[in-house]
């Protein structure tokens with residue numbers, strides 16, 4: 653099956669940004685691997701870099717996909733040496749294929765996020781990382797949901813390492829940011845909040861409930877808002893305001909937005925009903941926090957509409973933050 657996450661998404665966004673006078677677009681810088689190694693395990697990154705080679709060496713044709721997992725009745729932590737076992741160990745879902753250039757694209761995507769994070773460090777009030785593949789489903793040692801390197805987490809860590817003290821990480825993608833949640837679940841220097849389709853009915857199904865509030869030092873620094881099918885902007889934005897109030901009380905000094913556009917009413921794999929014009933309001937509301945803000949692209953699969961929906965969030969944000 654052709655994946656919903658595809659390259660033409662970028663073309664539509666670039667066109668819409670140009671049409672709405674947003675930009676300029678800048679090419680990414682190259683960052684040392686150490687920034688990504690702070691978020692992902694060494695073993696996982698080695699797997700990502702060698703997967704395609706190992707898959708081919710076994711004589712497989714086509715893209716690498718897992719077929720077996722350490723599931724509930726065989727919950728092993730022993731990492732197999734065979735590529736089929738490694739795929740099952742490092743994959744959290746089965747829809748995401750690995751092909752020849754997957755690892756290179758994932759690293760480039762994290763460089764794009766780091767380039768935008770660095771712009772914030774250099775004093776820009778806001779920046780948008782046009783990152784692909786997305787990142788928020790990737791955990792410290794698992795890929796899935798079209799995500800390999802967790803760009804928002806890597807960027808948040810970079811901000812913490814360069815002068816910021818408290819990151820508010822707002823995930824507005826339709827799907828719960830399970831990877832980001834697990835990465836920061838035991839920490840209080842990143843406050844993670846997500847508004848998403850109830851996992852009882854939506855991917856990733858096994859994380860994203862309201863009861864998940866963090867553990868250890870991170871207890872009380874994780875806020876989930878699972879919402880039902882048909883949720884429109886009015887109900888959605890009430891939850892956004894709650895999250896922003898929480899960030900204010902927390903004393904965040906920088907905002908990172910995992911910007912998924914699959915909350916759109918015509919998205920083919922989601923069930924919220926946000927309209928194109930309402931993305932302007934979403935941007936304005938995010939700007940009301942008055943913090944340096946880093947937007948990082950996540951999902952959004954109504955390809956022909958993703959450009960204007962993305963540009964509207966940024967336009968709304970800029971119109972409010974400049975007033």
Ligand SMILES: [Zn+2]
Pocket residue numbers: 825826827912914950951952
């Ligand atoms: Zn999504």
